[in-house]
Amino acid sequence: MLSQQLIEFINKGDFLMNEKAQQILNNPFLNKGTAFTVAERQQFGLAGLLPPHVQTIDDQAKQTYAQYLTKPSMLEKRIFLMSIFNENRVLFYKLFSQHIAEFMPIVYDPTIADTIENYSSLFVNPQNAAFLSIDDPDSMATALKNTAAGRNIKLIVVTDAEGILGIGDWGTQGVDISVGKLMVYTAAAGIDPSEVLPVVLDVGTNRQSLLDDPLYLGNRHERVRGDKYYAFVDRFVQTAEDLFPDLYLHFEDFGRGNAANILNKYKNEIVTFNDDIQGTGIIVLAGLLGALNISGENFTDQVYMSFGAGTAGAGITQRIYEEMLQQGLSEKEARSRFYMVDKQGLLFDDDPDLTPEQKPFAHKRSEFVNADELKTLADAVKAVHPTILVGTSTQPGAFTETIVKEMAAHTARPIIFPLSNPTKLAEAKAEDLLKWTNGKALVATGIPAEPVELNGVTYEIGQANNALVYPGLGLGTIAAKARVLNDEMISKAAHSLGGIVDPTEPGAAVLPPVTKLDVFSQTVAEAVAKSAVVQKLNKEPIKDVKKAVADLKWVPEYEELTD
Numbered sequence: 022m023l024s025q026q027l028i029e030f031i032n033k034g035d036f037l038m039n040e041k042a043q044q045i046l047n048n049p050f051l052n053k054g055t056a057f058t059v060a061e062r063q064q065f066g067l068a069g070l071l072p073p074h075v076q077t078i079d080d081q082a083k084q085t086y087a088q089y090l091t092k093p094s095m096l097e098k099r100i101f102l103m104s105i106f107n108e109n110r111v112l113f114y115k116l117f118s119q120h121i122a123e124f125m126p127i128v129y130d131p132t133i134a135d136t137i138e139n140y141s142s143l144f145v146n147p148q149n150a151a152f153l154s155i156d157d158p159d160s161m162a163t164a165l166k167n168t169a170a171g172r173n174i175k176l177i178v179v180t181d182a183e184g185i186l187g188i189g190d191w192g193t194q195g196v197d198i199s200v201g202k203l204m205v206y207t208a209a210a211g212i213d214p215s216e217v218l219p220v221v222l223d224v225g226t227n228r229q230s231l232l233d234d235p236l237y238l239g240n241r242h243e244r245v246r247g248d249k250y251y252a253f254v255d256r257f258v259q260t261a262e263d264l265f266p267d268l269y270l271h272f273e274d275f276g277r278g279n280a281a282n283i284l285n286k287y288k289n290e291i292v293t294f295n296d297d298i299q300g301t302g303i304i305v306l307a308g309l310l311g312a313l314n315i316s317g318e319n320f321t322d323q324v325y326m327s328f329g330a331g332t333a334g335a336g337i338t339q340r341i342y343e344e345m346l347q348q349g350l351s352e353k354e355a356r357s358r359f360y361m362v363d364k365q366g367l368l369f370d371d372d373p374d375l376t377p378e379q380k381p382f383a384h385k386r387s388e389f390v391n392a393d394e395l396k397t398l399a400d401a402v403k404a405v406h407p408t409i410l411v412g413t414s415t416q417p418g419a420f421t422e423t424i425v426k427e428m429a430a431h432t433a434r435p436i437i438f439p440l441s442n443p444t445k446l447a448e449a450k451a452e453d454l455l456k457w458t459n460g461k462a463l464v465a466t467g468i469p470a471e472p473v474e475l476n477g478v479t480y481e482i483g484q485a486n487n488a489l490v491y492p493g494l495g496l497g498t499i500a501a502k503a504r505v506l507n508d509e510m511i512s513k514a515a516h517s518l519g520g521i522v523d524p525t526e527p528g529a530a531v532l533p534p535v536t537k538l539d540v541f542s543q544t545v546a547e548a549v550a551k552s553a554v555v556q557k558l559n560k561e562p563i564k565d566v567k568k569a570v571a572d573l574k575w576v577p578e579y580e581e582l583t584d
């Protein structure tokens with residue numbers, strides 16, 4: 022009986038209208054919910070499908086923000102915000118733009134680590150991501166076309182989830198980092214959310230708890246390595262480039278053994294970016310320039326120690342080294358300022374386990390009387406007396422009071438950046454670093470940190486997270502229609518963040534505040550686009566760089582729905 026009625030309904034022609042209405046309501050790029058106007062409701066078969074009062078986007082933002090406030094935990098808040106994201110992208114970004122500093126730790130790091138760890142059990146919606154399986158490489162082009170659904174994709178964030186933040190291998194569940202990084206691109210730099218695509222390359226996982234979990238949504242086998250892995254990555258890069266010719270390809274959270282190999286393979290051929298290597302390098306350089314602005318010391322006088330010389334640690338070191346060269350040191354002089362400490366202790370050049378990125382910064386044992394004893398960070402700090410200590414080790418609490426006091430005994434303003442994410446993995450808390458050094462330390466952290474009150478001074482803590490720069494870097498590169506993203510553009514991005522903080526203010530932060538993220542993303546974008554044009558890397562003529570950047574920016578307002 023029911024099916025007979027349905028067939029009659031379909032045959033009457035109203036069906037198509039109703040189908041279209043349902044498609045609009047279920048498409049997060051088109052849906053406006055209660056903000057559909059009366060005319061739109063009539064034209065698109067939405068009459069009666071929504072409560073009668075038409076709301077403005079500001080009404081909707083107020084109502085949803087009030088609901089958000091009732092959620093008791095950061096995770097619940099994120100799940101609520103993601104339900105808005107799933108249904109209505111414009112409203113989500115309207116809200117995000119109104120509460121950017123408040124929402125960053127909810128939609129992004131550190132809360133995103135919880136949703137990645139629990140992705141399969143929390144799953145409700147694939148969030149327009151592309152899931153590409155190494156077990157079905159022939160479907161790759163179709164999968165990318167299906168998920169793009171006719172949209173003009175200009176930006177992909179891709180992960181294989183082997184090194185998610187500091188929490189390691191999460192297989193298919195790592196897709197959330199691609200979704201999350203893209204949310205920040207739009208909130209911070211106004212990248213059009215309908216022109217982006219989050220991608221996960223599911224090549225398996227080595228996390229036994231996922232392989233054993235009946236709810237796990239990814240491929241149930243160990244990570245594929247070697248030639249088959251690289252062939253899969255290459256097929257992805259080629260297919261994505263063919264399908265989306267204006268693509269900016271952002272790699273995120275690949276493992277230490279692959280991240281630099283992939284970057285080196287493609288960086289001179291296509292517009293590609295590795296956030297952990299290059300993005301982190303930029304933000305740390307910007308933070309160091311800010312710190313030295315406060316202390317009044319010279320860049321080239323610094324002695325740099327990297328604790329945790331993996332993807333990020335080595336990427337940062339390379340960027341700071343390039344800056345030393347730019348500031349006039351010879352290669353030999355510059356190298357002598359860098360020390361790397363990893364699991365083995367201080368890195369020496371006779372170590373067979375050095376990665377290619379560590380090798381240039383390993384020292385000779387003959388430089389130390391007690392080289393064989395330098396097996397811990399404490400020993401290395403004592404022997405080297407660094408003026409800068411940057412942590413990307415995933416070792417919580419590694420910057421102990423003893424180590425920090427030892428460092429502070431040999432330098433007036435120790436620069437200490439504990440950058441491991443999420444919160445539970447940070448090498449130190451900003452508050453402790455300031456207390457142990459009586460306010461002398463110049464600190465930045467990977468996740469947001471509250472200001473610290475000490476001896477009547479309020480110390481603002483800069484956030485040295487690549488999220489402060491990658492959105493502007495992407496916006497500027499895309500706006501300039503650059504052929505590649507090169508070191509010069511990267512260096513300009515780091516330098517552009519200076520001048521926003523007043524270094525003479527007591528307790529000034531080494532980096533600009535996240536509350537101004539949208540403003541300085543524009544600054545970064547303009548600097549990067551300008552550099553591309555000066556270097557003649559732009560594929561098309563650009564008269565006015567500022568205008569090119571401004572023209573690309575998307576704003577979260579509803580557009581009139583048309584046929």
Ligand SMILES: NC(=O)c1ccc[n+]([C@@H]2O[C@H](COP(=O)([O-])OP(=O)(O)OC[C@H]3O[C@@H](n4cnc5c(N)ncnc54)[C@H](O)[C@@H]3O)[C@@H](O)[C@H]2O)c1
Binds near residue numbers: 334413441
């Ligand atoms: N703030 C930021 O913007 C930012 C950016 C990138 C990475 N990170 C953080 O940095 C950390 C590392 O990320 P990655 O991508 O470089 O990972 P990675 O695995 O490539 O590097 C981690 C390194 O730490 C070393 N390590 C492990 N245990 C150690 C120990 N006990 N002592 C010394 N070294 C040790 C490893 O051997 C490895 O070389 C993560 O927590 C990540 O969240 C922060």
Ligand SMILES: O=C(O)C[C@H](O)C(=O)O
Binds near residue numbers: 130186441442486
């Ligand atoms: O995602 C972040 O918060 C920064 C960084 O890319 C990381 O891997 O920790």
Ligand SMILES: [Mn+2]
Binds near residue numbers: 186273274296297
């Ligand atoms: Mn990362």
